[in-house]
Every structure is written in C-alpha cells, then in structure tokens.
Amino acid sequence: xxxxxxxxxxxxxxxxxxxxxxxxxxxxxxxxxxxxxxxxxxxxxxxxxxxxxxxxxxxxxxxxxxxxxxxxxxxxxxxxxxxxxxxxxxxxxxxxxxxxxxxxxxxxxxxxxxxxxxxxxxxxxxxxxxxxxxxxxxxxxxxx
Amino acid sequence: xxxxxxxxxxxxxxxxxxxxxxxxxxxxxxxxxxxxxxxxxxxxxxxxxxxxxxxxxxxxxxxxxxxxxxxxxxxxxxxxxxxxxxxxxxxxxxxxxxxxxxxxxxxxxxxxxxxxxxxxxxxxxxxxxxxxxxxxxxxxxxxxxxxxxxxxxxxxxxxxxxxxxxxxxxxxxxxxxxxxxxxxxxxxxxxxxxxxxxxxxxxxx
Numbered sequence: 001x002x003x004x005x006x007x008x009x010x011x012x013x014x015x016x017x018x019x020x021x022x023x024x025x026x027x028x029x030x031x032x033x034x035x036x037x038x039x040x041x042x043x044x045x046x047x048x049x050x051x052x053x054x055x056x057x058x059x060x061x062x063x064x065x066x067x068x069x070x071x072x073x074x075x076x077x078x079x080x081x082x083x084x085x086x087x088x089x090x091x092x093x094x095x096x097x098x099x100x101x102x103x104x105x106x107x108x109x110x111x112x113x114x115x116x117x118x119x120x121x122x123x124x125x126x127x128x129x130x131x132x133x134x135x136x137x138x139x140x141x142x143x144x
Numbered sequence: 145x146x147x148x149x150x151x152x153x154x155x156x157x158x159x160x161x162x163x164x165x166x167x168x169x170x171x172x173x174x175x176x177x178x179x180x181x182x183x184x185x186x187x188x189x190x191x192x193x194x195x196x197x198x199x200x201x202x203x204x205x206x207x208x209x210x211x212x213x214x215x216x217x218x219x220x221x222x223x224x225x226x227x228x229x230x231x232x233x234x235x236x237x238x239x240x241x242x243x244x245x246x247x248x249x250x251x252x253x254x255x256x257x258x259x260x261x262x263x264x265x266x267x268x269x270x271x272x273x274x275x276x277x278x279x280x281x282x283x284x285x286x287x288x289x290x291x292x293x294x295x296x297x298x299x300x301x302x303x304x305x306x307x308x309x310x311x312x313x314x315x316x317x318x319x320x321x322x323x324x325x326x327x328x329x330x331x332x333x334x335x336x337x338x339x340x341x342x343x344x345x346x347x348x349x
Contacts, residue, residue: 013206014296017304037196037300037307047311083301084214084289091304120297122207137209137293138250 001049001059003032003066010125015079017092019099019115020123021056022076023108024130025068031127032068034059038091039098052098060106075103076112076132076144078123085118092116112144150193150314150336158191160348161316161339165189165332167278168271169318172330175270176320179263180240187319193312196303202317203228203329206296209249213264214291214301217272218284220341223334224302225272225285227264228295233328237263249292261288271330279345302333314339 002010010033012020023032034055041051048054060070080096096115103110114121114134122135134142153161166189177184192202200206211234213227229237231249234256238246241259246252265288276283291298306313316332334342343349 014200014294014300016293016297016300018300037304042308045310050307050311081297083212083291083293083297086287086289087214087301089305091301118291120294120300122294 001032001034001055001062003030003059003062004127005030005066006127008127010127011122013122015121015123016081016083017079017095019052019077019079019092019095020121021059021099021103022123022125022132023059023063023073024076024125025063025072026074026130027072028066028068029127030063030066030068031125031130032059032063033123033125036095036099039094052095052102056099056102056106060108070107073108074111074130075108076125076130077103077110078114078121078132078134078144080115081118081120082116083118083120114142114144149310150312150339153339157343157348160343160346161314162189162191164275164278164342164346165191165316165318168274169320169330171270171274172267172318173320175266176263176328179266180236180322182236182240182322184320184322187321190315190317192315192317194315196307196311196313199303199313199315200296200299202315203295203299204230206294208295209293210295210298211249211252211260211290211292212295212298213261213268214289215264215268216286217334217338218286220281221275221283221334221338223332223338224305225268225333226302226331227267228298228329228331229260230327233322234260236322252292257290257292261290264288264290267330271332279342281341281345306333309336
C-alpha cells in the first residue's frame with residue numbers, strides 16, 4: 001500500500017489475478033494505491049495488505065489520517081485477470097468481486113475499471129490529476 | 145518433525161531438498177539437450193524461501209516478458225511446478241524444432257504454444273520421474289497450462305495459491321542455459337505437508 005500527493009506517481013507492476021485499487025481525493029490532492037492478492041482475510045494471517053476486505057479499509061483509513069475525505073474519494077480499479085485457462089480456482093474473479101464489494105460498503109464510487117480477461121497489467125497512478133495509466137504486454141497504453 | 149513454517153527448516157534439510165532438485169534437474173537438462181541437439185548446462189539449484197510479493201523478482205523483474213507453463217502436482221506430493229521461459233529461449237526452441245523465428249511473445253501461434261507445452265511436459269516429466277524414483281513417492285501431474293505475459297502476472301496464480309497459507313514460499317529453482325545463453329527456470333513449490341513427506345522419505349525429518 002502506498003500513499004502520495006503533489007506530483008508523485010505510484011506504480012504497481014504486473015497485476016495478474018491481483019487487483020490494484022487506486023483511490024483519489026482531488027480536493028486534498030491525495031492518492032493511494034493498494035495491490036491485493038486474495039479476496040478475504042483468513043483468521044491467523046496478520047498481513048492486512050494482502051486481502052481485499054482489509055487492505056481497502058486500511059488504505060482509506062490511512063488516507064483519511066492524511067486529510068483525505070471519504071465523501072470526495074473516487075476509485076479506479078484494474079487487474080483480476082485469469083492468467084491460466086484451466087485454473088480451477090477463479091482467484092481473479094473473486095478478487096474483483098471482493099474489491100468492488102468493499103468499495104461499495106465504504107461508499108466510494110468506482111469511476112473506472114479495467115478488469116478480467118487473461119493478461120497482466122501495470123498500473124501507474126498520478127497524484128497531480130488522478131490519471132491512471134494501464135500498461136499491458138500486447139495492448140499498449142491506456143488511460144482510465 | 146512437522147514442517148509448520150518453512151522458515152524453520154534446518155540447513156541440512158535445505159541441503160537435502162537442494163540435492164533432490166539437482167538430481168531432477170540433471171535429468172531434465174539431458175532431456176532438453178536431446179530435444180535441442182545442443183549442449184545444455186545447468187546451474188547449481190537455488191533453493192530460496194522468498195516473500196511471496198518478491199516471487200517475480202527471481203525471474204528478471206515483474207515486467208520481464210516470459211512464457212509460463214503451469215502444472216499442478218497431486219497424490220503424495222501436492223503443490224505447483226512451473227517452467228518459465230524467457231523470450232530468447234523460446235526463439236531457440238522454435239528455430240530448432242520448427243525451423244522459423246518468432247518475433248516477440250505478442251503474436252505466438254497455437255502451434256508455437258503447443259511446442260512450448262510439450263517441451264515443458266518433457267522437462268517436468270523427467271524431473272518428476274527422477275524425484276519419484278528417489279523418494280519412492282507417487283507424484284501425479286496435471287496437463288500443462290500456458291500463459292505468455294509479464295513475469296509478475298504469470299506468477300500471480302501460484303503466488304495467490306501459496307498466499308492463502310502464509311507470506312513465504314519455498315522455491316526450488318534451476319536455470320538451464322544452452323550455448324546461446326538462453327535461460328529457462330524450473331520452479332517447484334511444494335506444500336508444507338509434502339515437503340515433510342519428501343524429507344521423511346529421504347530420512348531427513
């Protein structure tokens with residue numbers, strides 16, 4: 001999890017089945033990025049940043065502590081692909097659902113999403129204007 | 145001894161596992177050399193306990209273009225085995241076996257992909273045969289599944305699977321290289337319970 005402001009750029013590389021969530025408060029010029037691996041925290045695992053349900057809550061909490069307001073926050077999400085076709089556990093899909101559910105629960109609007117399919121994505125988030133650029137292997141660059 | 149945490153393995157046990165990897169990889173290297181009619185050399189196997197978020201680093205960084213071939217292990221040993229091929233390696237494979245060149249990993253044909261899967265199948269098959277003979281354990285293996293993408297994205301599946309159980313994963317890793325400095329990695333990630341079985345079968349529990 002990373003938080004930035006000013007002209008900083010946050011990057012998370014090569015999201016596969018993982019989901020990257022970028023939350024932006026334009027008014028406070030604060031941007032945050034979380035990269036989750038799995039949908040729900042299991043008891044006994046203390047790594048909050050690995051799971052959608054705990055990581056997003058933690059990101060919002062930390063951003064609020066720096067002066068961001070939940071009512072102004074907007075989210076852009078990417079990833080959740082299914083990299084291997086025969087994989088029996090649909091981790092990517094479950095991750096997408098868990099992230100969306102958590103953002104809904106917190107009342108944060110999702111204004112852009114680039115999810116699913118079968119390819120990896122690098123996510124670049126700009127604190128200056130909330131722009132998120134998605135880089136992928138054979139689809140070039142895309143602004144979301 | 146129950147392997148509760150892979151961080152607690154003794155250095156002797158790690159040596160045993162490294163040697164197991166070595167023997168398996170020796171066979172796989174021979175198979176690859178026969179296939180490519182080339183000399184194939186093999187690194188000393190690396191046994192690493194890595195933080196799951198750094199798993200893609202061992203493959204040349206998260207955005208390195210690779211082809212990953214994934215197989216799931218069953219029966220006595222459960223876990224994941226993966227072959228990760230870098231672009232140059234794939235080119236040599238296709239040139240040798242199909243007599244043409246590939247121009248990058250973005251436009252691989254179905255034929256290219258099935259050749260890679262078959263090469264993967266052969267390498268993993270020989271590796272596991274050697275391992276099975278050594279340990280007298282039955283090892284089942286699924287058909288291969290393939291994906292061409294950034295290393296980080298390719299690794300996200302095994303990383304998530306192992307992420308359910310903790311933050312560390314044990315990777316038994318080999319590099320194979322031919323005369324043209326081509327590299328491929330064979331990575332085995334056994335579940336903790338299976339590690340225990342391997343060690344017990346070799347009297348290292």
